[in-house]
Amino acid sequence: MEIKEPIVKIENLYKTYRRGSQILTVLQDINLDIADGEFMALMGPSGSGKTTLLNLIAGIDTADSGIIEVGGIDITNLSETELAHWRSANVGFIFQFYNLIPVLTAFENVELPLTLTSLSKKERKEHARMALQIVNLADRMDHYPSQLSGGQQQRVAIARAFVTDPALLVADEPTGDLDRVSAREILDLMERLVHELGKTIIMVTHDPRAAEMAHIIRHLDKGVLNANTEAPH
Amino acid sequence: MQILKLLIKNSFRHKLRTSLTVLGITIAILAFGLLRTVVSAWYAGVEASSASRLVTRNSISLIFFLPLSYKEKIRQIPGIKNLSYAYWFGGIYISEKNFIPNFAVDAKTVFEMFPEFVLPEDQKNAFLRDRKACVAGEKVAEKYGWKIGDTITLKGTIFPGNWEFVLRGVYRGAYKGTDETQFFFHWDYLNETLKKTDPNRADNVGWYTVNVTSPGLAADVAAAIDNTFKNSLAETITETEKAFQLGFVSMTEAIIIAVRIVSFVVIVIIMAVMANTMAMTARERIGEYAVMKTLGFGGWYIAGLIFGESFFIASMGCALGILATFPAAMAFGDAMSTYFPVFNVQRQTIYMDIAATFIVGFVAGVFPAWRAVKLRIADGLRRIG
Numbered sequence: 001m002e003i004k005e006p007i008v009k010i011e012n013l014y015k016t017y018r019r020g021s022q023i024l025t026v027l028q029d030i031n032l033d034i035a036d037g038e039f040m041a042l043m044g045p046s047g048s049g050k051t052t053l054l055n056l057i058a059g060i061d062t063a064d065s066g067i068i069e070v071g072g073i074d075i076t077n078l079s080e081t082e083l084a085h086w087r088s089a090n091v092g093f094i095f096q097f098y099n100l101i102p103v104l105t106a107f108e109n110v111e112l113p114l115t116l117t118s119l120s121k122k123e124r125k126e127h128a129r130m131a132l133q134i135v136n137l138a139d140r141m142d143h144y145p146s147q148l149s150g151g152q153q154q155r156v157a158i159a160r161a162f163v164t165d166p167a168l169l170v171a172d173e174p175t176g177d178l179d180r181v182s183a184r185e186i187l188d189l190m191e192r193l194v195h196e197l198g199k200t201i202i203m204v205t206h207d208p209r210a211a212e213m214a215h216i217i218r219h220l221d222k223g224v225l226n227a228n229t230e231a232p233h
Numbered sequence: 234m235q236i237l238k239l240l241i242k243n244s245f246r247h248k249l250r251t252s253l254t255v256l257g258i259t260i261a262i263l264a265f266g267l268l269r270t271v272v273s274a275w276y277a278g279v280e281a282s283s284a285s286r287l288v289t290r291n292s293i294s295l296i297f298f299l300p301l302s303y304k305e306k307i308r309q310i311p312g313i314k315n316l317s318y319a320y321w322f323g324g325i326y327i328s329e330k331n332f333i334p335n336f337a338v339d340a341k342t343v344f345e346m347f348p349e350f351v352l353p354e355d356q357k358n359a360f361l362r363d364r365k366a367c368v369a370g371e372k373v374a375e376k377y378g379w380k381i382g383d384t385i386t387l388k389g390t391i392f393p394g395n396w397e398f399v400l401r402g403v404y405r406g407a408y409k410g411t412d413e414t415q416f417f418f419h420w421d422y423l424n425e426t427l428k429k430t431d432p433n434r435a436d437n438v439g440w441y442t443v444n445v446t447s448p449g450l451a452a453d454v455a456a457a458i459d460n461t462f463k464n465s466l467a468e469t470i471t472e473t474e475k476a477f478q479l480g481f482v483s484m485t486e487a488i489i490i491a492v493r494i495v496s497f498v499v500i501v502i503i504m505a506v507m508a509n510t511m512a513m514t515a516r517e518r519i520g521e522y523a524v525m526k527t528l529g530f531g532g533w534y535i536a537g538l539i540f541g542e543s544f545f546i547a548s549m550g551c552a553l554g555i556l557a558t559f560p561a562a563m564a565f566g567d568a569m570s571t572y573f574p575v576f577n578v579q580r581q582t583i584y585m586d587i588a589a590t591f592i593v594g595f596v597a598g599v600f601p602a603w604r605a606v607k608l609r610i611a612d613g614l615r616r617i618g
Contacts, residue, residue, distance in 0.1 A: 052611075060610040061528055081531060086528020096615070099524040103242035113528045115235065160528075 006033035007200050008057055008165060013066030014054055015223075026052045026081050027223045030066070035067045036167070037200045039194045041214035048220040050204040051172055057202060059093050068206045074129040089108045090114045092161030092199075094171035094190075098153040106132065107141035113164050131159035135189060151182030158171055158189055162199060169193065171203040187213040236534070240474040241543035247514075251546060254510045258550020258593065261503035262586050266558035267565060268496035269582040274566075275482060275489055277543060277575035280408050281349065284448040285314075288460050290440040290477075292468040295321075299467050301424075307441055308462040310457045312450040313364075317342040320420060324387030324396060324407065326377070331374055332571045335387060336418035337423040340366075346442055356381070356402030364422045370413035372570060374376035382482075394430070414574035436549045442474070477581040500589045507597035511543050515601030522605045523613020532606035536598075539605055540590035541599035544591070551590035555583060 013030035016023050018078050026049045034040055042050050055061035056068055059066045059075045059116060060083075078086055081111050111128040119127065130193060135155040145153050154174060161169050171190065177182035191213055193199045211217050219226040244251055273280075287305065291297035301318075308316050320337040341359055344352055352360070352368060360366045369379060379385060383400045398418050407557075408414045420438070427435040445454050455471035462469045481490070515522075522535045557579055567577030 005328075055611050055614075058527075084526065084529050084531050087527065093524075093527050095524070099520065099614075101239075101524075103246055104239070108238075112525075116529050161260060 005036055007036040007038075007071055008032070008034035008202070009067070009205070010057070011067040013053075013056065013068065014064045015049070015056060015061075016064050025064075025223055027056075027220075032218070032225060034200060035200060035202055036069035036226040037194060037198050038216060039191065040203070041211035041213045042202060042204045043208075043211055043215045043217055043219060044196070044220035046206075049223040050143070050220050053220065053225075054170050054172055054202060054204050058093065058168075059087050062125055065101065082101075088113060088164065090166050090168060092163050092166045092169040094154070094157055094169060094174045096176040098145070098150070098157045098177075100156055102145050105142050105144055106137060106152075109156055110141075110159045110163050113160060113215040117164060127163055128159075132156070134162075134192075135159045149182070150178050151185055152185050154178060154182070155189060158186070158193070162193060162197065166225050167200060169199050169201045171201060173205055174203060175205070177208060183207070183210065205219065236537055236541060240538050240545060243514075243518075243538065244542050245419070250510060250513075254507060254546055255545075255550045255553065257506050257551040257595050258503055258547055259498050260588070262551050262554025262590065263557045263561055264499045265496050265589060266578060266582055266586055267561060268492050268499070268556065269585055270558075270565075270576060270578050271492055271573070272489055272496070273579045273582060274573040274576045275485070277410055277412065277491075277573075278478040281408070281412065281575070282478050283444075284473070284475070285451065286346070286474040287443045287445060287451060287455055287458070287471050288440055288474055288477040289443065289469045289471040289556045292470040294461075295440070296451070298434070298439065299438065299469065299524070300573055301436045301438055303441065303462065303467075303469070304438075306461055307443060307555060309426065310452045310454060312447075312457075314444040314446045315342060315345060316441060316443045316484070317346040318420065318441045319343070320423060320437075320439040322387070322396075322418075322423070324389050326385070326387055330571075331377070333387075333416050334414060334574075335418070336419045337420040340417075340419045340421070344404075344416060346444060349411045349494055350404040351407050352402045352404040359401040363399060363401055363426075364419050364447050365397065365399055366401035367416060367418040368402040368404055369400060369416045370574075371403050371405050372413040373416060374400070376570065379403075385589050392427065392431075392434075394426075403546050409577055410575050412445065412574040414570060443471075463611075500501075504593045504596050507547060508600065509595050510546070511539065511597040511601050514542070515539055515605060516541070519604075519608065519613050522608055523610045526608065526610045526613070533609070535605040535608075536602035538594070539593065539602040540598040543601075544594035547594035547597070549591045551586060555586050558582075558586070 010030055010032040012115055013027055016025050017028040028055065041199070042053065044050050052061065056063050056154050057070065065075055066076070073086065075086060101112065105111065105201065110131050111124055114124040114127055129138070129141070135158055137152060137159065140148060142150060148156065174222055175186050178186060187210055190201055196199055207213050271432065280555050291299055303464050304316065304318065307313065317339050322335045322337050324335050344350060344357060344463050369384060372525045379400050381400055381403065385398045385400055387398065389396055416618050424435055453472055458471040525535055526532065562576060562578045566573060569576065
């Protein structure tokens, strides 16, 4: 059996929030390796710290202590600006509520993160068109988010997430706002991204059916990562 | 894409809100422009003053006369190129509401002294030939429908009686800021009449205007004139034409200060309106800003979007406001020509409009931009859904 290098390596990670005079420990002593090309589901009850862990891995929140290495870079040492650059090149985000910019068309939304790259205008347009083709929305590229269904909007959001070709995709409840059929389409698409494009996906979900699509399922409870690694049936 | 495209699209996201804000700025810029033009109009006489002209008047007050005999003594002072004199007549045309600045002038020298009043040669000759002749500015002639050869009667207030004049010329201003509402007639006509009706007031003038050979000599010549008449019955005070005009303006300084304050208050009010619009806009988009930051856009990029939108909306209002200022000023100037003979929107007013717009756009964008820069992504994302 082939042993893949971990793309994400987390050691002794702690995160607390202060609420008034109270200090709440959200994550404690998290140790986690995620292999390159893996599709991992992160489950747990509300308030267990799933989204916080996802945000930390994606570099949009900062840890109190511990190490988070993504692709060999310890992102806990990066400044705000360095993190912004790092995120634009290395991480794609898929949100529960799609979070597309409403005044931009599907095509412009997908093109948006490419404006941070050194690609020419022509190359940007080519990449955006190709990403929309992959998510089967080539015929809807001039539509605004309000003219698309929830499932279509999420596919645009996925295209936006991988258009810059990041190694890691993070998804926070990507099917949470969708009906069963649309949710299934989204999960199939994410699986294709892993198999065909070799992406690593970390998905936070409440939905056991969604988690079934992952290669591996990890559980968080009260900020502690369950030592057992569950493989879907 | 284009921050420009995004900020333009963002600006029209709430069409009604943007339209109302643009309308507010348009009205504010229009009001600011008109008020500043009122201030400029107040100073029009000062601006039109010549640096080489001096005005000599009675040191007690302008309402006291100076003897005509001073004319030759002043003329002999070195550094003086030419000399003219005049009298404020204060006549009323038909009714008191028809205010016309009217002067008894030395017909032979007035147009040489004030070359900004351009009178065709034939009309000038006709004016000189006829003692009862008068010359009016084009604006005043147009306003009352006067034609060359018309008889115009002024009712005297300082010099009682009905005074008849024949219009022999209509002057035009050489410059945009030249007053075209004045009315001149022969001092000789006034003086000869006074000799018959009120001899004690004859052979006097209201003030002398002298032209110095070089503006650099103005101070020395002024001092020399005043020294000449020191300890006389009618001591003089000589000052530059600009200072003379400023003396009139300073009498109404409180009004000008009030107009200035109101003009700035208008800008402060629209600044608050604009700031409110931008604060509402930014608050609604906190989630989007968080998403953009997540994608890798820095805080300053987002601040750029906010400032850009703020400047864009303010600029639209400014452009419309400036465009509206010109016809509004023309209409206002026509309606108020009695009080503001020169009512032109000055270039400086436009620059002030633009500067005010820039300040409004900047101030309105500061707080939302600062919030966006400081926004923690996780906090912003929590606001969605």
